[in-house]
Amino acid sequence: MxxxxxxxxxxxxxxxxxxxxxxxxxxxxxxxxxxxxxxxxxxxxxxxxxxxxxxxxxxxxxxxxxxxxxxxxxxxxxxxxxxxxxxxxxxxxxxxxxxxxxxxxxxxxxxxxxxxxxxxxxxxxHTELLDFLVVCYDNKEIALNCGLMLRECIKFPTLAKYILESASFVLFFKFVELPNFDVASDAFSTFKDLLTKHSTGVANYLTAHYEEFFDLYEKLLTSSNYVTRRQSLKLLSDFLLEAPSSQIMKRYISEVRHLKVMMTLLKDSSKNIQISAFHIFKVFVANPNKPREVKVILAKNHEKLLELLRNLAAGKGASEDEQFEEEKEFIIKEIQKLSRLPNLDG
Structure with a gap:
């Protein structure tokens, strides 16, 4: 058988x-x-x-x-x-x-x-497949799956470079503010990886697309959405203060329009946003090669700025608090010096 x-x-x-x-x-x-x-x-x-x-x-x-x-x-x-x-x-x-x-x-x-x-x-x-994955953020049924797959792709410099330089990259400025919180948060995670995983590639991208990128980024920093403002401000520090981006940072802190955004964020109703804004604002003030336009804005607004800074407290641990207070005192003194300079009346 x-x-x-x-x-x-x-x-x-x-x-x-x-x-x-x-x-x-x-x-x-x-x-x-x-x-x-x-x-x-x-x-x-x-x-x-x-x-x-x-x-x-x-x-x-x-x-x-x-x-x-x-x-x-x-x-x-x-x-x-x-x-x-x-x-x-x-x-x-x-x-x-x-x-x-x-x-x-x-x-x-x-x-x-x-x-x-x-x-x-x-x-x-077959780079069109990467574009397809990006566009899938518009489909909330599969957005989170595509986000996970994209972040795996972004670990590889060549794939990250393609997405950064592709026409679909600008869609992230829309996706991070989608009404679905989970999808928007996931899109921001992918956006963050694109701007922080490969600092040299990011610096090259920002050099080539400076105006276009920061025009769009300013809209995130001034968004009516608290989460968008807070996340984008923190992310700005993450990629702007990287060593390969030093030339981008020098350009950024020489422009009055960016300074004005930071000054507005220093007045934000959120203490967290105020603190994050301070860490970028201090670079404008500490810059030894400040353009005249930057000095004029700081001098003209010195009274309001000094009041804001004196009321600003880190509120973390003792060591962070101490360092923050030292930095704050230095920035206050720099602004006071500027307010006493002659010929800065516009």
């Missing part, structure tokens, strides 16, 4: 797994799916294939991943254009499939085959 039908089915090879994923994703095409049941069946197939994909790529409770299979899987996913399918079909996927995809995404990107990051190289050659 034969019991061959009890034998477990042979595990799929990496090329077979990738082909199964590709076929099931293609079946999700709305144009080809006529019946609701057929669409449900296609979705079930996708989810089943994604589980196999995840286990092969990440392992499970019983076994570590076979690294040779992981490499093969990565090569096949790129060769068969499945990366493009994974991204373009995101809006069609169910919650579970999206979760599995996001889990696998960072592993795919970090996978090196013969010293090459295959998936990263694929995205470098």
């Amino acid at each position: 034969s019991f061959s039908f009890f034998k477990p089915s042979r595990p799929k090879t990496p090329p077979e797994v990738v082909k199964a994923i590709k076929d099931s994703l293609m079946a999700l095409d709305i144009k080809t799916v006529v019946e609701v049941r057929a669409l449900e069946k296609a979705m079930e197939e996708v989810e089943k294939n994604f589980v196999t994909f995840k286990i092969m790529l990440c392992g499970d409770a019983e076994a570590e991943p076979n690294m040779e299979h992981v490499s093969q899987l990565t090569i096949e996913v790129c060769k068969e254009d499945v990366i493009a399918l994974l991204i373009h079909k995101l809006p069609n996927l169910g919650w579970e499939a999206r979760k599995d995809l996001v889990h696998c995404w960072s592993i795919l990107l970090k996978q090196k085959v013969d010293s090459t990051y295959c998936a990263v190289e694929y995205l470098e050659n």
Whole structure:
């Protein structure tokens, strides 16, 4: 008597797994799916294939991943254009499939085959996929999934550089103020990574797009939304005070329009925003090469500024408080000196 039908089915090879994923994703095409049941069946197939994909790529409770299979899987996913399918079909996927995809995404990107990051190289050659992920912030169903995938991409300098310099980058200035708080917060996390993960690339970008960028950024600093004002002010310090951005900072602190924004933020109703604004305002005042226009504004407004500064308290720990008070005293003295200078009456 034969019991061959009890034998477990042979595990799929990496090329077979990738082909199964590709076929099931293609079946999700709305144009080809006529019946609701057929669409449900296609979705079930996708989810089943994604589980196999995840286990092969990440392992499970019983076994570590076979690294040779992981490499093969990565090569096949790129060769068969499945990366493009994974991204373009995101809006069609169910919650579970999206979760599995996001889990696998960072592993795919970090996978090196013969010293090459295959998936990263694929995205470098198909940059429209990065634009697609950015634009997906407009779809709140998948915005958070796309945000996670984008932040994994941004870890790689070439991909971050593309997004920064792309036309889609300016969309972040809109996305960070979307009415959905979770989506806006996630968009700000991605925006922050773009401006802080690769300081040399950011400095190059800001040098080439200075006017356009700071025109848009000023709108964030003066937003009616408290969270936007606070986050963007803190982020400004994070990327402006980086060593590679020293020339950008010198330009920034020489311009009166930026000084006026900081002076306005010093009067903000939020103590946190006042403190953050002070840390940028002090750089304008401490600058030994202040342009005459900056000196004039500081001298003209010295009484209000001195009053604001004297009422400003850090309110953190003892050491931070002490350092803050020392910096504040120095800035107060600098403003007092300017107010006594002749020929600064405009």
